[in-house]
Amino acid sequence: MKVLVISQYYYPEPFKIHEICEELVKRGHEVTVVTGRPNYPDGDLIEGYPNYQVLSGVEIIRTPITLRGHNPISLIRNYFSYPRCAKKAVKDLNKEFDVVFVYQLSPVLMIQPALYYKKKYHKKVYVYCLDLWPESLKALKLSESNPIYKIMLKISNSIYQKCDFISATSPAFLDYLSNINQVKRERLNVVYQHGExxxxxxxxxxxxxxxxxxxxxxxxxxxxxxxxxxxxxxxxxxxxxxxxxxxxxxxxxxxxxxxxxxxxxxxxxxxxxxxxxxxxxxxxxxxxxxxxxxxxxxxxxxxxxxxxxxxxxxxxxxxxxxxxxxxxxxxxxxxxxxxxxxxxxxxxxxxxxxxxxxxxxxxxxxxxxxxxxxxxxxxxxxxxxxxxxxxxxx
The missing domain is CATH 3.40.50.2000 (Glycogen Phosphorylase B;)
Known part of the structure; x- marks a missing residue:
């Protein structure tokens, strides 16, 4: 298969998506990743990783997103910049893929470039959900009555419902995705994360x-x-x-x-x-x-x-x-x-x-x-x- 991977974060950032991509390559699949400039968790650019490279057989396209920085404003700009920049990178791709895989951390907006590809090429979008939205906003002390929370609930529901299948890291996530995000149960399952x-x-x-x-x-x-x-x-x-x-x-x-x-x-x-x-x-x-x-x-x-x-x-x-x-x-x-x-x-x-x-x-x-x-x-x-x-x- 030719797999397009959408993930705001990638190696050297401390997430497991690069191991997943490299294992897929070992199994004979072609994998292209559209990600952002590495800057998690400290908010500063991690030097030494070009905008384009092939690493362990994985084709990596790093988009020029706003860095997380060191204040809430720069973090918000970071959250909104990846979907925009990644969509542009997806537009510029010169080959077609069989399926789109999203490694979804925060924010849920990172799924949007995959949905753009789905609409343009009529391909299925498969999401691996590690952070629930808008539930994750509660960590920022935003209550369900907050207008921002309510807006993000509508956006999150719309995004999740357009995905073709969602695997979640925990059984508790299934109840949330089904009851709050209103995703049909037959389009959900649990896949536990792996360890190194x-x-x-x-x-x-x-x-x-x-x-x-x-x-x-x-x-x-x-x-x-x-x-x-x-x-x-x-x-x-x-x-x-x-x-x-x-x-x-x-x-x-x-x-x-x-x-x-x-x-x-x-x-x-x-x-x-x-x-x-x-x-x-x-x-x-x-x-x-x-x-x-x-x-x-x-x-x-x-x-x-x-x-x-x-x-x-x-x-x-x-x-x-x-x-x-x-x-x-x-x-x-x-x-x-x-x-x-x-x-x-x-x-x-x-x-x-x-x-x-x-x-x-x-x-x-x-x-x-x-x-x-x-x-x-x-x-x-x-x-x-x-x-x-x-x-x-x-």
């Missing part, structure tokens, strides 16, 4: 001098680090010297998190490494005792399955989660860790305290975590599902 196989290189679990709980990824409000800081502050003071949290990444909430750590006199417990390239994570993961997963309580976004779940399982470590929904259920089914309801700082504190004294349990969690990954979350299992659906839509 490179983390199978991470060494088997070994006891560390301190219980080293690692978080790696975007540091935003949605990740609910407030709950974590409160949980750690509730621990007995004589236990804090046995514990360290290694926070790897960057994001809009990083400075606020550092301030809260400082205000609670926890600077000796938290280590901030900054953002790391994917290949730089392995040494940190080798030293991990556990991984942390947390999402804020109350919204459908909080019930998503973060891609970190699969990555952590690939690395072969147990997981503690302050998280609801399908993610908590998977961790439970896999016997790969322990969870508490999202936002429950007292329960999270008790989990951390328990893990300080459960060495044998940590080793068992680690083994179960990697076994579950190999049985459910490899790139091959993921692409098997989307390749089959692409063939049906072709």
């Amino acid at each position: 196989k490179m983390f199978l290189q991470v060494e088997p679990y070994q006891k560390q001098d301190k219980l080293n709980i690692v978080f790696a990824g975007n540091i935003g409000k949605v990740q609910d680090f407030d709950c974590l800081v409160k949980a750690v502050s509730l621990l007995p003071k004589d236990q804090l010297n046995r514990l360290v949290f290694t926070i790897i990444g960057s994001g809009s909430y990083l400075d606020e998190l550092k301030n809260k750590v400082n205000e609670n006199h926890l600077n000796d417990v938290f280590i901030f490494t900054g953002r790391k390239k994917v290949e730089e994570l392995i040494p940190y993961y080798n030293q991990a005792s556990l991984f942390l997963l947390s999402l804020e309580k109350g919204s459908t976004v909080g019930k998503t399955i973060p891609s970190k779940l699969q990555t952590y399982m690939s690395a072969g470590r147990g997981i503690i989660g302050s998280i609801d929904g399908a993610t908590a259920q998977i961790i439970h089914d896999a016997k790969a860790g322990i969870t508490c309801p999202a936002g429950d700082d007292e329960a999270l504190s008790q989990i951390i305290l328990k893990m300080l004294n459960q060495e044998n349990q940590l080793e068992e969690y680690s083994k179960n975590s990697r076994d579950y990954f190999l049985n459910h979350f490899t790139i091959e299992k993921y692409v098997d599902q989307i390749e089959k659906k692409m063939g049906e839509l072709k």
Whole structure:
């Protein structure tokens, strides 16, 4: 098949779409990606990636979008610039494709260039939905009564309903897409994200001098680090010297998190490494005792399955989660860790305290975590599902 991929984000930005495209190429498909200039998550241009290149067999067209920058105005301009620039790039394409695949993060507007191609060439649009809209706006404190939210609800519904099929990352997404966006159930299914196989290189679990709980990824409000800081502050003071949290990444909430750590006199417990390239994570993961997963309580976004779940399982470590929904259920089914309801700082504190004294349990969690990954979350299992659906839509 000739596959046109629409995604605002692509390598070196920290999303899995490049792995999907490269796997499709390995299977004999021709893949062309229309994306933007790389600038996520920090908002500055990541140098060294031309507007056009072929990388690992994937043809990549990078459009001159407005960078995310460092304020809400530039972020809004970024959101609106990609659909416009990508539509122009789609117009200029000199070959026809069998199907259009959209890797849909925020904003939902990134689907629009695919719908333009559908209208022009009468091809099917297949969306992989990782962020729900307009639900994602609630992370920006926009309520359902806000006029902007209401406008985006109409736009989102119109966009989703024009897509031919949507696969979502979580069962909770199906209810939202069906009930709120009014997409027919027969045009929806769940396909869980895959994890990076490179983390199978991470060494088997070994006891560390301190219980080293690692978080790696975007540091935003949605990740609910407030709950974590409160949980750690509730621990007995004589236990804090046995514990360290290694926070790897960057994001809009990083400075606020550092301030809260400082205000609670926890600077000796938290280590901030900054953002790391994917290949730089392995040494940190080798030293991990556990991984942390947390999402804020109350919204459908909080019930998503973060891609970190699969990555952590690939690395072969147990997981503690302050998280609801399908993610908590998977961790439970896999016997790969322990969870508490999202936002429950007292329960999270008790989990951390328990893990300080459960060495044998940590080793068992680690083994179960990697076994579950190999049985459910490899790139091959993921692409098997989307390749089959692409063939049906072709």
